[in-house]
Amino acid sequence: MDGARTSPEIGFGQQAFTRPPGAPPLPRIARGEGVWLIDTEGKRYFDASSGPVASNLGHGHPRILAAMEAQARQAVFAYPSQFESAANLEFAERLGRLAGPGLDRSFIVSGGSEAVESAIKFARQHAVATGEASRWKVIGRQPGYHGNTLGALAVSGDEHAHEVFGPLLRAVPRVPAPLSYRLPPNHTVESHARACAQALEDAILREGPETVLAFIMEPVGGLATGALVAPDSYYATVRQICTRHGVKLIYDEVMSGAGRTGRFLAADHWPDARPDIAVLAKGLSAGYAPLGAALVSAEMVRVVAEAGGFMHGFTYNAHVMSCAVGAAVLREVEDADLVGNAARMGELLLGKLQALAAHSPLVGDIRGKGLLLAVELVADKHSKAMIPLEKVAPARVQQLALRHGLALYCRRTSRGAYGDWLMLSPPLTVTAEEIGILAERLGAVLDDYAAELRA
Numbered sequence: 080m081d082g083a084r085t086s087p088e089i090g091f092g093q094q095a096f097t098r099p100p101g102a103p104p105l106p107r108i109a110r111g112e113g114v115w116l117i118d119t120e121g122k123r124y125f126d127a128s129s130g131p132v133a134s135n136l137g138h139g140h141p142r143i144l145a146a147m148e149a150q151a152r153q154a155v156f157a158y159p160s161q162f163e164s165a166a167n168l169e170f171a172e173r174l175g176r177l178a179g180p181g182l183d184r185s186f187i188v189s190g191g192s193e194a195v196e197s198a199i200k201f202a203r204q205h206a207v208a209t210g211e212a213s214r215w216k217v218i219g220r221q222p223g224y225h226g227n228t229l230g231a232l233a234v235s236g237d238e239h240a241h242e243v244f245g246p247l248l249r250a251v252p253r254v255p256a257p258l259s260y261r262l263p264p265n266h267t268v269e270s271h272a273r274a275c276a277q278a279l280e281d282a283i284l285r286e287g288p289e290t291v292l293a294f295i296m297e298p299v300g301g302l303a304t305g306a307l308v309a310p311d312s313y314y315a316t317v318r319q320i321c322t323r324h325g326v327k328l329i330y331d332e333v334m335s336g337a338g339r340t341g342r343f344l345a346a347d348h349w350p351d352a353r354p355d356i357a358v359l360a361k362g363l364s365a366g367y368a369p370l371g372a373a374l375v376s377a378e379m380v381r382v383v384a385e386a387g388g389f390m391h392g393f394t395y396n397a398h399v400m401s402c403a404v405g406a407a408v409l410r411e412v413e414d415a416d417l418v419g420n421a422a423r424m425g426e427l428l429l430g431k432l433q434a435l436a437a438h439s440p441l442v443g444d445i446r447g448k449g450l451l452l453a454v455e456l457v458a459d460k461h462s463k464a465m466i467p468l469e470k471v472a473p474a475r476v477q478q479l480a481l482r483h484g485l486a487l488y489c490r491r492t493s494r495g496a497y498g499d500w501l502m503l504s505p506p507l508t509v510t511a512e513e514i515g516i517l518a519e520r521l522g523a524v525l526d527d528y529a530a531e532l533r534a
């Protein structure tokens with residue numbers, strides 16, 4: 080034998096595509112129960128981030144399971160071009176009422192990326208129908224994330240993805256997101272946010288306003304910015320700029336929508352900056368079925384319908400089972416006041432994280448709204464120095480967390496260009512006692528990781 084090593088086998092599971100060959104196996108899910116996920120060995124993990132900020136109602140929710148069973152006994156799938164469904168109507172009506180005027184019609188798809196694609200195509204077709212066919216450019220933010228299909232990725236601000244997939248993506252103008260932790264020299268959070276809003280207007284003027292269709296942004300950031308929240312004035316200014324130049328404002332609320340930030344839409348925190356279009360997914364079905372929606376006004380729908388109808392669709396548009404799940408989730412969000420609970424438990428969790436930050440050398444920043452919170456990890460709080468890339472902070476913290484029975488969603492942005500953060504976004508059903516357990520386990524994980532970094 081020449082001692083040559085054979086490379087590890089490539090398994091059949093989804094993991095084989097995304098994790099390095101030979102990476103330690105992940106726990107295998109057996110079942111879920113409230114905020115807990117339980118593996119086939121019986122080990123319990125607190126779902127501290129709701130998976131990728133999706134499981135808003137926790138796991139095994141009896142009302143959702145009952146609604147799924149009832150729907151399954153009736154009809155699971157009927158193509159919406161052939162049949163109307165009660166599930167579609169109930170879901171869309173509830174969603175319209177919760178989202179409010181101007182966003183009360185929804186085009187229903189299977190997830191966030193599809194919803195973003197739908198929003199952009201709808202805005203474009205509306206522009207064509209209203210005699211503004213010269214408008215096609217969509218301005219995005221850097222960093223920002225709107226999904227992984229080629230269109231959604233094109234408007235996302237992720238340098239690494241653009242490097243790899245660039246030739247396949249349409250180059251779109253991007254403007255800086257108003258990051259609040261590491262500021263450019265001589266800037267305050269407020270002045271930087273003002274400069275970022277100005278950069279949007281500059282970009283529109285540079286491109287030619289008559290060519291700009293839309294500006295897309297996450298009102299409360301997700302994984303790309305670690306739950307970034309801008310100063311209030313930013314939202315109003317962006318809205319004014321878009322209105323001034325006839326540019327549609329699209330809020331990507333795939334993560335922030337459906338009650339997570341303590342309002343049904345994150346947009347509800349800034350009533351003077353309502354978007355023209357909003358995009359939801361994730362919490363809309365709380366992970367019980369693939370579901371997303373592009374929310375627009377009835378007037379926009381009328382214009383597009385009169386011009387021949389929306390030239391868009393998928394096999395699983397307004398899927399009957401997904402809509403039944405969405406309707407049941409929204410019923411529960413209202414009946415159990417989960418939006419209020421997100422606001423209350425978010426305050427409690429924020430306080431616990433601040434207490435952790437006081438003693439952990441790794442917690443540089445905590446930000447977010449309601450139960451959409453992020454902790455930014457640093458090597459040095461004073462200098463805000465990032466953890467060296469070779470320490471693979473997010474992956475390692477995720478591993479340590481599993482040992483402590485905590486399932487965490489973590490991110491190193493664009494190969495470390497912006498920072499490392501952990502999303503703290505438990506199900507909106509979480510109780511005060513459970514928040515205590517989450518904080519205690521997170522403290523132990525951070526202590527372990529700090530000790531490793533010192534070693």
Ligand code: PLP
Pocket residue numbers: 131190191192193195224225226227297301302331332333334360361
């Ligand atoms: N937009 C935002 C803000 C997201 O966070 C995500 C997913 O994380 C998406 C869009 C894409 O959603 P999906 O993964 O359901 O396609």
